[in-house]
Amino acid sequence: MSKLRVAVLGAKGRIGAEAVRAVEAAEDLELVAALGRGDALGTLTDTGAQVVVELTTPASVMENLDFCVRHGIHAVVGTTGWTDDRLAQLDTSLAASPETGVLIAPNFSIGAVLTMKFAQAAAPYFESVEVIELHHPNKVDAPSGTATRTAQLIAAARQQAGSAPQPDATATALDGARGADVDGVPVHAVRLRGLLAHQEVLLGGEGETLTIRHDSLHHSSFMPGILLGVRRVVDTPGLTFGLEHFLDLR
Numbered sequence: 001m002s003k004l005r006v007a008v009l010g011a012k013g014r015i016g017a018e019a020v021r022a023v024e025a026a027e028d029l030e031l032v033a034a035l036g037r038g039d040a041l042g043t044l045t046d047t048g049a050q051v052v053v054e055l056t057t058p059a060s061v062m063e064n065l066d067f068c069v070r071h072g073i074h075a076v077v078g079t080t081g082w083t084d085d086r087l088a089q090l091d092t093s094l095a096a097s098p099e100t101g102v103l104i105a106p107n108f109s110i111g112a113v114l115t116m117k118f119a120q121a122a123a124p125y126f127e128s129v130e131v132i133e134l135h136h137p138n139k140v141d142a143p144s145g146t147a148t149r150t151a152q153l154i155a156a157a158r159q160q161a162g163s164a165p166q167p168d169a170t171a172t173a174l175d176g177a178r179g180a181d182v183d184g185v186p187v188h189a190v191r192l193r194g195l196l197a198h199q200e201v202l203l204g205g206e207g208e209t210l211t212i213r214h215d216s217l218h219h220s221s222f223m224p225g226i227l228l229g230v231r232r233v234v235d236t237p238g239l240t241f242g243l244e245h246f247l248d249l250r
């Protein structure tokens, strides 16, 4: 059987470099390009890439995806910075290339995907819920894509369950003291040397709290999810948001 031809964008970055090694080590995949900033996107078509793994920056991702979709190259995207406007723009370009698949995964690690699922399930049972994400200090965006997605899922679950607004008597606060408001869920971002990628979801009810915590200790935690995405996206046209759609979660 012929190998799937894969390119990595952001190949010299923290996660991109790990993805290059993971693709090279996979027997069913062939790494045909490893591109960094300034490298010509034409290399993707010249090398016949079938799938691009996009791990760059929020400032670069839209232009890169536009090129991929216009050329019918499937994409697995870990880069953050997704807004409704950006998703709508991507949907529009995918409509003109209906056989192309794009997976956007706020987080490729199984533990983070499960954290989101558990938080979504627990949220309606508690009066209060807040998200704390903790990352290395070189991260350029805050809050993290994972924390934003987690808060959105929590908010949707609470709305569906008819939960009351969260109790909070704060009358005066320094700017930022109560975190960012994501659909009514406070999200706090910590940047600390020594950390990689971590998240806690704190839930509180009368006389009890529940903490759901996930730690990515190494970039290898993201690799099985990226490889799964590469193998599945070629048979999944259109936009898929979240790795959970490619997992057989019960």
Ligand SMILES: NC(=O)C1=CN([C@@H]2O[C@H](COP(=O)(O)OP(=O)(O)OC[C@H]3O[C@@H](n4cnc5c(N)ncnc54)[C@H](OP(=O)(O)O)[C@@H]3O)[C@@H](O)[C@H]2O)C=CC1
Pocket: 009, 010, 011, 012, 013, 014, 015, 016, 035, 036, 037, 038, 039, 055, 056, 057, 058, 060, 064, 077, 078, 079, 080, 081, 105, 106, 107, 108, 109, 145, 222
């Ligand atoms: N979904 C997930 O599971 C994960 C997602 N991420 C996300 O992935 C992204 C990358 O993270 P990280 O590796 O830590 O960041 P880095 O800054 O280490 O890596 C990004 C790399 O992309 C390069 N780059 C920038 N623009 C382009 C471009 N147009 N074409 C090709 N390469 C480009 C950068 O080059 P230069 O240095 O010259 O700017 C850099 O080498 C972030 O958005 C992060 O949040 C990270 C980990 C897991």
Ligand SMILES: O=C(O)C1=N[C@H](C(=O)O)C[C@H](O)C1
Pocket: 080, 106, 107, 108, 135, 139, 143, 144, 145, 146, 147, 196, 197, 198
């Ligand atoms: O920048 C990172 O490192 C990470 N980014 C993603 C995010 O913003 O959620 C995924 C993970 O947290 C690592």
